[in-house]
Amino acid sequence: MSTAAKVMDLRIVERNPGYDRENNPLRLTVAELTPVELTWQSAGIHHSIRNPAGVIGRLLRDASGITVVEAPYEPSGNRAYIANADGSLRAQIPAQIGAERVAYYDVRLLNSSEVSFQISISKVVAGNSLSISAD
Numbered sequence: 001m002s003t004a005a006k007v008m009d010l011r012i013v014e015r016n017p018g019y020d021r022e023n024n025p026l027r028l029t030v031a032e033l034t035p036v037e038l039t040w041q042s043a044g045i046h047h048s049i050r051n052p053a054g055v056i057g058r059l060l061r062d063a064s065g066i067t068v069v070e071a072p073y074e075p076s077g078n079r080a081y082i083a084n085a086d087g088s089l090r091a092q093i094p095a096q097i098g099a100e101r102v103a104y105y106d107v108r109l110l111n112s113s114e115v116s117f118q119i120s121i122s123k124v125v126a127g128n129s130l131s132i133s134a135d
Helices: none
Strands: 008-013 037-042 045-050 055-059 065-070 079-084 089-093 100-109 115-125 128-134
Touching: 008 055, 037 055, 037 065, 045 055, 045 065, 055 100, 065 100, 065 115, 079 100
Parallel strands: none
Antiparallel strands: 008 037, 037 045, 055 065, 065 079, 079 089, 100 115, 115 128
């Protein structure tokens, strides 16, 4: 990827365009309100990431790429990564921490060079389910 490549015109495509998300009259779940596509331009080329189970993205502050969480509420399809402006993969974020499976549900930009992927860790402990959320 060229270091000069930048993400231009990032758009978040909602699952239900025009729906009143603030008042949520149909009482849709967070998963049902999650956007389904990210689109952008880079060097005159159109790129997109689409997932019917939802996709969350944040533009890196230097516009060199996008942080992405796909299927944030669907464990089997959940994944997190950083895509370059040209659509190539910069970094795949691990799906496991030690022996624990993690689920990514959001991403935050912390400062000019750091991002924080929000995770949930689930583990069965003595027949009970234990969930831990961490930044």
